[in-house]
Amino acid sequence: MLRSMYAGISGMKNFQTKLDVIGNNIANVNTTGYKKANVTFQDLMSQTTTGAQGATATRGGVNATQVGLGSQLGTISNIHTQGFQQVTNNPLDLTIEGDGMFVLQEQGGTTYYTRAGNFYLDDNGAIVNPNGLYLQGANGNITIPTDAQSFSIQTDGTINYIDAAGATQEAGQITLASFSNPAGLVKDGSNLYLDSPNAGYNGTVTPEQNGAASIISGSLEMSNVDLSEEFTEMITAQRGFQANTRIITTSDEILQELVNLKR
Known part of the structure; x- marks a missing residue:
């Protein structure tokens, strides 16, 4: 199966988690003493197709060729800044x-x-x-x-x-x-x-x-949640989720073309 499809799935899961955290922040915008949370992502392991090579007497060095396999959740951190x-x-x-x-x-x-x-x-x-x-x-x-x-x-x-x-x-x-x-x-x-x-x-x-x-x-x-910041993050998370669904759709279309080669 296409690696891009699994990368898209991992991206969708992570952006869903980010939207969950943003939703919780917005729900607690008027909660006394609440401290907002922030989400970070990390890349997953990469598949190495060609390893790196050092320089020789006759040829220069070659970088490794790697294909990323998606993203994973990094941290969900509580931000303890002073509320108003x-x-x-x-x-x-x-x-x-x-x-x-x-x-x-x-x-x-x-x-x-x-x-x-x-x-x-x-x-x-x-x-x-x-x-x-x-x-x-x-x-x-x-x-x-x-x-x-x-x-x-x-x-x-x-x-x-x-x-x-x-x-x-x-x-x-x-x-x-x-x-x-x-x-x-x-x-x-x-x-x-x-x-x-x-x-x-x-x-x-x-x-x-x-x-x-x-x-x-x-x-x-009061809460240290900034609504303007949360709405901005919500828009970027929504667009990121949509982009990852598009990756899955495109990968599915490619697989469909491979299936149709038999006809």
């Missing part, structure tokens, strides 16, 4: 300005990481995310007494509140997880990430210390 800030004026809506991730934890269970800073107070006054995971501070879960009159969150992550007697108290300080390669984190759904061997976890850091990121209260970091 949306002001909400809700003190429990937090934006990380810089690198780092919020640390969330089930009680005595799995640790998660996120850039989505939409938090709430549960019935015990603990700060939790929409899934009920506890926001972690320097001393574990952060809890604001239920009889507190008001509270505020500083840019260094310190949470202060006014108690029933009118005195200012500190509820705790938010810490951020540091990763040398945040693109290596594994998406777990619900705006959550899990650590992986390639994420380069460097432990937790205190906001605004030693160049660490700051925390902005009253705003949310």
Whole structure:
């Protein structure tokens, strides 16, 4: 069979994957803390019909003759650039300005990481995310007494509140997880990430210390998806898919001509 037909099939599969990723990016254009994904391709092995030859005393060198056998999926990378800030004026809506991730934890269970800073107070006054995971501070879960009159969150992550007697108290300080390669984190759904061997976890850091990121209260970091870029990529992926279908159609016509030689 023609090698071009199999090359076209591999191209169609790859562009379908690219369209899947683009569709997911567009679907999450308004998702809090979402980080867009990017697809790259690689060529498959090439069939060598003539090997390379070095120069001799009487004749110069000859390059190898190779025919490519299509393409394959290279990477699907998460791009952790900063998303734009949306002001909400809700003190429990937090934006990380810089690198780092919020640390969330089930009680005595799995640790998660996120850039989505939409938090709430549960019935015990603990700060939790929409899934009920506890926001972690320097001393574990952060809890604001239920009889507190008001509270505020500083840019260094310190949470202060006014108690029933009118005195200012500190509820705790938010810490951020540091990763040398945040693109290596594994998406777990619900705006959550899990650590992986390639994420380069460097432990937790205190906001605004030693160049660490700051925390902005009253705003949310939105998705970093650029719709104009995604639509452009979608058009090129669609055209690439169409071109590969044309390769298959043309290869099929050639095979049909070979079959018709018998007549």
